[in-house]
Amino acid sequence: MRLYALTALAFSLSSLCAAPVRAEGDGRFVQPASVQESEAAQHLVQARALIASGHHLEGIAEQTRAIEINPLDAIAHRERAKAWHMKQRFELAIADYNRALQLAPxxxxxxxxxAISLHASGNPxxxxxxxxxxxxxRPDWSDPYRMRGHALIAQGxxxxxxxxxKRGLDQDPKDIANLIGLGYARLYMGELPVAADNFIRAxxxxxxxxxMLFLYIVRARQGVDGKVELTRYADRVRRKTxxxxxxxxYLGTAEPDAVLAQARTEVEQxxxxxxxxxxxAAKGQRAEALASMTQALKRCPKTNIEYEAAAAAARGGI
Incomplete structure (x- = not known):
């Protein structure tokens, strides 16, 4: 099972509608009103398919054609902003979001x-x-509360x-990411029993x-051997990816080099x-632990909880 990625939620392509392209002031989709808008919509459909298959630059080219045909299309600017963010071109993403908000304020x-692009570029x-x-x-949307929480953590x-x-959980009590964020914040405030309870709830x-991993880290800080508990949870994981x-x-069945060899992407690394x-750190190897945290900071997106956690660990000397 893959880690719950904060930025993947923010940029899920499932939120991109298939045909409508114009937006009202609140960003609502409306049907194309002209032949030009219909042509622009076709380019956006092609862009979505390309991006979904991993061809981001080709998708951006299609989005650019849509914008050239209909420069007042807020949705096209927003979609291209998401694509630029995926390519880690945050300044271009922010510029497109600025234009989208001029058109649909x-x-x-x-x-x-x-906000995600600003956060990722180091401006919490x-x-x-x-x-x-x-x-x-959109006060009933839990994601902004969660991500605002992570941006506040970046500021200490x-x-x-x-x-x-907590506000995010008020909107969606089953939001796993908010529960994990809450547990993480409790962990780094030293409130270990409450942190453990948050992870168990998740x-x-x-x-x-x-x-599971954060719960094990809490147990280590409590001076408890969490291997039996972790084994019980790990046995429930069906996909071993x-x-x-x-x-x-953590269970003692793999070596560090083998773990790194299976980390294919920069985020996985x-x-x-x-x-x-x-x-x-749990094994008492402080210098090696700090070196590993330094490597994490070089690779982690600033919106990832692991970036925040590695930064906190490095500041505190683990």
């Missing part, structure tokens, strides 16, 4: 998307403002972050590997180095 998706203060606007425009404001995760809802190799490391750092 009450669109919560564009505020949320711009500006991101917090946009997360707040998204939450104001754990108490305020906890309040945001695991009652889903066999989330990240929750990434990040299962990290569980194997980020995760591998962070959780390996925690594993080394």
């Amino acid at each position: 009450r669109d919560p998706d564009s505020f949320f998307g711009r 203060a500006a991101a917090i403002e946009d997360y707040s606007r998204a939450a104001m425009l 404001q754990y108490v305020r972050a906890i309040a945001e995760f 695991l009652r809802l889903s066999d989330d590997v990240r929750a 990434w990040p299962y190799p990290v569980l194997s490391l 980020c995760e591998a180095h962070y959780y390996m750092g925690q594993w080394l």
Whole structure:
């Protein structure tokens, strides 16, 4: 089972509708009103298919054609912004979100998307403002509260972050990511029993590997051998794909080099180095743990919980 990726939620292509392309001021889709808009819509459909198959630059080219045909299309600008973000071209993503919001100034998706790009580019203060606007425009949406919580953690404001995760859970009590964020904030405030309870609550809802790993980290800090508990949870994981190799490391059935060898993408390498750092710290190998955290910081997107956790560990000397 894969880790719950914060940025994957923000940029899910399932949110992109198939045909309508114009947007009202609040970002609502409406049907094309002209032949030109219909032609632009066809380019967007092609772009979605290309991006879904991993051909981001080709998809961006189709989105650009749609914008050239209909430059007042807020949705096309928003979709191209998401594609630029996927390519880690955050400045271009932010520019497209800016234009989308000029055209549809009450669109919560564009505020949320711009916040993610600002956050990823290392500007959590500006991101917090946009997360707040998204939450104001769509108050029953749990994602802006969660991501505002993570941006506050990036500023070291754990108490305020906890309040945001709780607000997100008020909107959706089964939001696994908010529960994990809440548990993580409690962990780094030293509230270990409460943190453990948050991760256990998450695991009652889903066999989330990240929750398992963080629960094990809590147990290590409590001075408890969490291997039996972790084994019980790991046995519930059906798909042994990434990040299962990290569980194997914690369970003693895999070596660090083998785990790193199975981390294919930069994000997976980020995760591998962070959780390996925690594993080394639990074994008392502080220098090696700090070196692993440094490697995680080089690879992790700034919106990932592992980036925040590695930064906190490095600041605190593990």
